[in-house]
Amino acid sequence: MITPRQFFEIVPNNLNMDIRSELYSTNDFTFAVAVILSAQATDKKVNEVTPALFRVAGTPQKMLELGLDGLKQHIRVISFFNNKAKNIIALAGELSKYESSDKWAFPAKYHNRAELMKLPGVGQKTANVITNVLWGAPNIGVDTHVFRLAHRYGWVDASANTPEKVEAELLKKIPKKYHDIVNHVMVLFGRYTCTALRPKCANCPLRELCEYNNH
Ligand code: SF4
Numbered sequence: 450m451i452t453p454r455q456f457f458e459i460v461p462n463n464l465n466m467d468i469r470s471e472l473y474s475t476n477d478f479t480f481a482v483a484v485i486l487s488a489q490a491t492d493k494k495v496n497e498v499t500p501a502l503f504r505v506a507g508t509p510q511k512m513l514e515l516g517l518d519g520l521k522q523h524i525r526v527i528s529f530f531n532n533k534a535k536n537i538i539a540l541a542g543e544l545s546k547y548e549s550s551d552k553w554a555f556p557a558k559y560h561n562r563a564e565l566m567k568l569p570g571v572g573q574k575t576a577n578v579i580t581n582v583l584w585g586a587p588n589i590g591v592d593t594h595v596f597r598l599a600h601r602y603g604w605v606d607a608s609a610n611t612p613e614k615v616e617a618e619l620l621k622k623i624p625k626k627y628h629d630i631v632n633h634v635m636v637l638f639g640r641y642t643c644t645a646l647r648p649k650c651a652n653c654p655l656r657e658l659c660e661y662n663n664h
Pocket of ligand 1: 642643644648649650651653654655656659660661662
């Protein structure tokens with residue numbers, strides 16, 4: 450059986466994954482914007498456009514002043530920039546009622562996933578990254594890949610039949626030092642190697658340890 454420790458020691462090292470967020474930001478607001486921009490885009494690509502963007506629009510108020518078209522000009526090389534621009538402007542509209550300094554910080558009421566997810570453009574994954582990176586919240590976004598692999602490796606049993614139950618079990622079983630990379634590593638590994646059908650066991654760095662491997 451593969452233990453969580455073995456998994457998180459072996460997989461990132463062998464698959465050459467870019468596992469930690471290296472998103473450029475100047476305060477909580479620009480970090481949230483960077484995370485929204487990074488959906489289905491690499492951190493590297495996002496970092497190419499954000500320094501110039503945040504120089505002119507580093508607070509919600511300034512983002513509103515830049516406006517939708519101005520924002521699109523800055524981010525047009527990023528995938529789904531039209532939608533992301535709309536979401537970021539809506540987010541800035543909601544957050545512009547709070548402080549306006551360049552050290553903009555989320556008010557305390559947003560320091561949890563549920564409140565963050567009420568903001569425009571902030572889905573579960575974005576909220577997980579924000580709460581995890583800004584406030585060290587221990588949470589693990591459980592999508593279809595995380596859910597499948599947790600069951601496949603026997604890290605959770607059949608009673609963990611919802612994403613919430615799987616997350617609660619994983620938080621207990623996976624050593625804390627890996628919590629901020631769990632989602633990212635498991636999603637990539639589940640998407641490209643340990644796939645739902647016909648996992649690529651021949652190329653898998655875990656094949657000697659894996660009981661699921663029949664190939
Ligand atoms: S050996 Fe196959 S089933 Fe096991 S972890 Fe690797 S890809 Fe998944």
